[in-house]
Amino acid sequence: MPESAEEGNQRTHNATNCDGEAGNATEPTILLSRRVYAQSDPSTFVPGTTITANRTVILLCAIIFTASAAGGFQGLPAARTFEDILCRQYYDSGEPAQADSTPVVSLPPGEDECKNSVIQAKLVYLFAVNNAATAAISCLAAMPWGIAADKLGRRFVLAVCLYSNAFSMAIFMLVAWMSDIVPIELIWASSLAGLVGGGNAVVMASLSGMLVDILPEAKRAVGFMRINVAAMLGHLIAPAMVGALMPYVGARALMGLGLFLMVAAATATGLLPETLRAAERKDASNSGSGSASDEGRSQATLPTKAWVALKDSFAVLESRPLVLLVTTTLLALPAGLCTLNLLSLYTSARFHLRLADTGYIQTIFGIAQAIVALVLLPWISQITMRPQPRDNVQHDDGAGNSTAETQEHPTSDHQQEACASSLQIFTDEVRRDLSLARMSIAALTLGAAILGLAPSLAYFIAGLVVMALGSAAxxxxxxxxSAFVSRPDRRARLYTLIGILQVVSACYSDPMLAACYATGLKLGGAWTGLPYFCVAVFCAAQGVLVALVRVPRRRGPV
Structure with a gap:
C-alpha cells in the first residue's frame, strides 16, 4: 500500500526532535541548506507577522492532520482490496485443488477464506517490496528536492510532495480497478512518485523549515509539538473511522476518500504564505550580500552540495556514546513498523478478524501512546529529578569586582512535601533520560515478546500496551x-545523519518482517509470532547498545 503519513513520520521522525532543536541549528543539512532561516532575536521579525505566524502554524497543523488521516483511510482499505484480489486469483487459478487439505470454496470467496497462508504471504510481500522501494527512491530524491526548497520555496515543494503522495494513491486505485487486466505488482510503480517531491522526508523537512522561518526560537518547541499532536490525532481518528465505515461503504470507497483528503491537503498549501521570502529578507538584513564562500557554495551543483552535506553529517560522530546511540537508529525501525501495516495483517490472520476490525486495535495502541507521551513520561520525568537547593549568585561590589555567593532557597511546606513525595533519583537530565531510554527499550522488548506469544487477542492487546510504554524510546x-554533540550548531548535521540511517533501515525492515511473517504462517503454531520475536531481538540489541553508554562525571560537550 502507499506509504501512509504515519509510516512516513515513523521513518522521518528525525526531521524534528522532541525539544524542537532542529530549528535552532544553522549548520547545513541535506534537506535544509546553509542559509540561516530565522534568528532567535525577535527584533528581526517584520512587524505584524506574529498573527501571520500563528495563522500559518494553524494551517500547517490542519494540513498535516488531513494528510495523516488520508494515510489512515488509504492503509487498511488498500490491504483489504488487494487481499480480495489475491484471494480471487488464488481460487480462480485452481491452485487450491492441488492441496487436499484445502476446503472447497464457493466463488466469490469471503474474507475468512482469504486468511490462507499462501494469500497472506503474497499480500505482505506485495506491500513490503513497495515500502522498501519507496524508502530507497525517496532517499535519492530527498537531497535534491530538499535543496530545491531553498530555491523554489517551501510552500511549492510541500505542495509538490503532497500531490506526489496523492498520485501514488491514485496508482493503487487504478491497479485495483484494472486488476483483471494488469498484474497487481504494478503498484510498485507508485514508489516512483517519490522522485517528484522527495516523499515524506521532504514533507517533514518542509514543515520544519516553515516553522523555523516564521517562529522565534522560544516558540519553536511549541510549534513542533503542535505539528506532532496534529499528526497523532490523524493517526488516532482514521483507523477507528475506517473500522466503522468499511462494512457499509466498502474498501474502495474509503481509498477514494483517502485520495480526496490527500488532494485537499495539497490544495490547502495554497493558503500558506511563502515563508522563505521572509527568511531571505531577514537574512539579507543581517548578513548583507554574503561572503565569497557562500557565493561559491551557491554555484555548486546539487549532487556536490548533497555530497558535502553527507560528509559533514558523518563528521559529527566524535565520541563513543554518540556512536553507540546513532547505531541504535539502524535497529529501531522494525519496532515501529510491526505496529503499523503488519499489525493489521497479523491480527486479522491469527485471530480471524476482519481487517476493518483491526482499525480499533490500532486506535487503542495510539491512545496508549498518547497517554505515555503526554501524561506518563512528563510525570515520571518530574518526580525523578532531585531539586537543587543552592545557586551561585554573582554580586558586584561597585568597583567592577564580582564575588560569588551561595544562596539558600527557602522552601515552603508545600514544596517540601512535593520533594518528599518525589523519588529524587537524578540530578542531571541526561542521566535521567538515559535511564528512561533503557527502561523504554526494555518495555519494547518485553512487549514484542508478548505479541509473538499471545494466544488470544486480549493478550495481544496487553502486549501492545506494554510496547506503548516504550514508545518514547x-x-x-x-x-x-544532542547532549553528546560538541557544539549546538552541529545538531542539524546529526539529525541529517539519523535521517539517512533511518532510510537505510527502512530498505531492509519491511522485507525482513515480511519474510518472518510468511515463514511463521508456513510453520504454524508458536512460530506464527516469528516477526514479533525478530522485533524483540532487534530491541534487545538496541538495549545492549544503550546500556553501554556512559555519561561522564563532569558532563559537558563530549
Missing amino acids: EGLIMGLM
Whole structure:
C-alpha cells in the first residue's frame, strides 16, 4: 500500500526532535541548506507577522492532520482490496485443488477464506517490496528536492510532495480497478512518485523549515509539538473511522476518500504564505550580500552540495556514546513498523478478524501512546529529578569586582512535601533520560515478546500496551544524542545523519518482517509470532547498545 503519513513520520521522525532543536541549528543539512532561516532575536521579525505566524502554524497543523488521516483511510482499505484480489486469483487459478487439505470454496470467496497462508504471504510481500522501494527512491530524491526548497520555496515543494503522495494513491486505485487486466505488482510503480517531491522526508523537512522561518526560537518547541499532536490525532481518528465505515461503504470507497483528503491537503498549501521570502529578507538584513564562500557554495551543483552535506553529517560522530546511540537508529525501525501495516495483517490472520476490525486495535495502541507521551513520561520525568537547593549568585561590589555567593532557597511546606513525595533519583537530565531510554527499550522488548506469544487477542492487546510504554524510546534517544554533540550548531548535521540511517533501515525492515511473517504462517503454531520475536531481538540489541553508554562525571560537550 502507499506509504501512509504515519509510516512516513515513523521513518522521518528525525526531521524534528522532541525539544524542537532542529530549528535552532544553522549548520547545513541535506534537506535544509546553509542559509540561516530565522534568528532567535525577535527584533528581526517584520512587524505584524506574529498573527501571520500563528495563522500559518494553524494551517500547517490542519494540513498535516488531513494528510495523516488520508494515510489512515488509504492503509487498511488498500490491504483489504488487494487481499480480495489475491484471494480471487488464488481460487480462480485452481491452485487450491492441488492441496487436499484445502476446503472447497464457493466463488466469490469471503474474507475468512482469504486468511490462507499462501494469500497472506503474497499480500505482505506485495506491500513490503513497495515500502522498501519507496524508502530507497525517496532517499535519492530527498537531497535534491530538499535543496530545491531553498530555491523554489517551501510552500511549492510541500505542495509538490503532497500531490506526489496523492498520485501514488491514485496508482493503487487504478491497479485495483484494472486488476483483471494488469498484474497487481504494478503498484510498485507508485514508489516512483517519490522522485517528484522527495516523499515524506521532504514533507517533514518542509514543515520544519516553515516553522523555523516564521517562529522565534522560544516558540519553536511549541510549534513542533503542535505539528506532532496534529499528526497523532490523524493517526488516532482514521483507523477507528475506517473500522466503522468499511462494512457499509466498502474498501474502495474509503481509498477514494483517502485520495480526496490527500488532494485537499495539497490544495490547502495554497493558503500558506511563502515563508522563505521572509527568511531571505531577514537574512539579507543581517548578513548583507554574503561572503565569497557562500557565493561559491551557491554555484555548486546539487549532487556536490548533497555530497558535502553527507560528509559533514558523518563528521559529527566524535565520541563513543554518540556512536553507540546513532547505531541504535539502524535497529529501531522494525519496532515501529510491526505496529503499523503488519499489525493489521497479523491480527486479522491469527485471530480471524476482519481487517476493518483491526482499525480499533490500532486506535487503542495510539491512545496508549498518547497517554505515555503526554501524561506518563512528563510525570515520571518530574518526580525523578532531585531539586537543587543552592545557586551561585554573582554580586558586584561597585568597583567592577564580582564575588560569588551561595544562596539558600527557602522552601515552603508545600514544596517540601512535593520533594518528599518525589523519588529524587537524578540530578542531571541526561542521566535521567538515559535511564528512561533503557527502561523504554526494555518495555519494547518485553512487549514484542508478548505479541509473538499471545494466544488470544486480549493478550495481544496487553502486549501492545506494554510496547506503548516504550514508545518514547526514540524521542529520548534523540535528545540524548544532542547532549553528546560538541557544539549546538552541529545538531542539524546529526539529525541529517539519523535521517539517512533511518532510510537505510527502512530498505531492509519491511522485507525482513515480511519474510518472518510468511515463514511463521508456513510453520504454524508458536512460530506464527516469528516477526514479533525478530522485533524483540532487534530491541534487545538496541538495549545492549544503550546500556553501554556512559555519561561522564563532569558532563559537558563530549
